[in-house]
Amino acid sequence: MTLALELRDLATEIAREAGELAHRRRREGVHLAATKTTLADIVTDADREVEALIRARIAEVRPDDGFLGEESEADVGVSGITWVVDPIDGTVNYAYGMPAYNVSIAAVRGTPDPQSWEALAGVVHAPALGEIFTAAQGHGAWSGETRLAVTTDTPAGALLATGFGYDPSTHDGDLATVRRVMPMARDLRRSGSAALDLAYVAAGRLDGYYERGLKPWDFAAGALLVEEAGGLVSRLEVDSSRPMLIAGGRAVHARLHGILSEKR
Incomplete structure (x- = not known):
């Protein structure tokens, strides 16, 4: 198995666990922890808890990897692999009870700079929608057993x-x-x-x-x-x-x- 596939499978496993935690906390009730750039830009306790879970699970398996998350300090690591994580993407949706939120986990090679990194694996898991999208470099993008493909024809716009x-x-x-x-x-x-x-x-x-x-x-x-x-x-x-x-x-x-x- 290639490194990209190994990282995708690990990201998928962790995203499922993290998504279940986020979904469970949503059912229990959302608690706002802070605001960020403006009063409308919020952070919930669940954002922080889910990111801590993801970070801990990665560290258990790949302790030398770096980590760049939305809610915690960056860690450069020594392996050359960095995990780029949004624990709950769509936090305002999440706070309002709308299902369009997800756990986003990527593994990249290189620095945590999008201009220079090489993306190896990515997972987007929307637990309230019951969907998980996965990709590994050179192995396509998937939703379950269905291989994904972008549209190529837009005759109506x-x-x-x-x-x-x-x-x-x-x-x-x-x-x-x-x-x-x-x-x-x-x-x-x-x-x-x-x-x-x-x-x-x-x-x-x-x-x-x-x-x-x-x-x-x-x-x-x-x-x-x-x-x-x-x-x-x-x-x-x-x-x-x-x-x-x-x-x-x-x-x-x-x-x-x-x-x-x-x-x-």
Whole structure:
């Protein structure tokens, strides 16, 4: 078994356990622990508990690996492998009782920098929806026994997804971007979970996705799903405070990239 497959299988096992914990805590009732960038950007006790579980399980099996999580301090490690984790992606959905939340776990080779790492494995597990999406470098993207493939034909226009930042000062710019992409769109979706949107692109449920301001843990696993399903993922303005991520099948990606890379 290749390293990528070993890491995928470990990530899948851990994501299932972490997802069950998150789902159980949701049934018991959500307790807000803190806010982050704004009052709307929340952290629950479950976020922290789930991340601690994931980190502990990885350390038991691969103690030399690095770790980059949303809710705890980064650890460089010595093995050259880093785990990039969002314990509950879609926390606002989670807090409100909406099922579009997930556990996102990726394993990458290299530094915890998306511009230089090599993604080896990724898992997006949505426990409330009963779905798990997995990918290993060179071995495709899967949902159970079904191999995933991005859409290649959008005669009625592309079904796109996006997200908005929590900072109200960014909303006008995000809405202006929506106006720019709508001429190529069949319609637009806004789920509140970047990792799940990327998994849906990989599964052909969405034709494309774009969003500004994502953190590495938001897209590490989902981006590999898209790529292993035959799609493309790219980032624009990577040196800015809010880089743009674009994902989709080749034709949709090219059209989005052309629109979003235009200077305004």
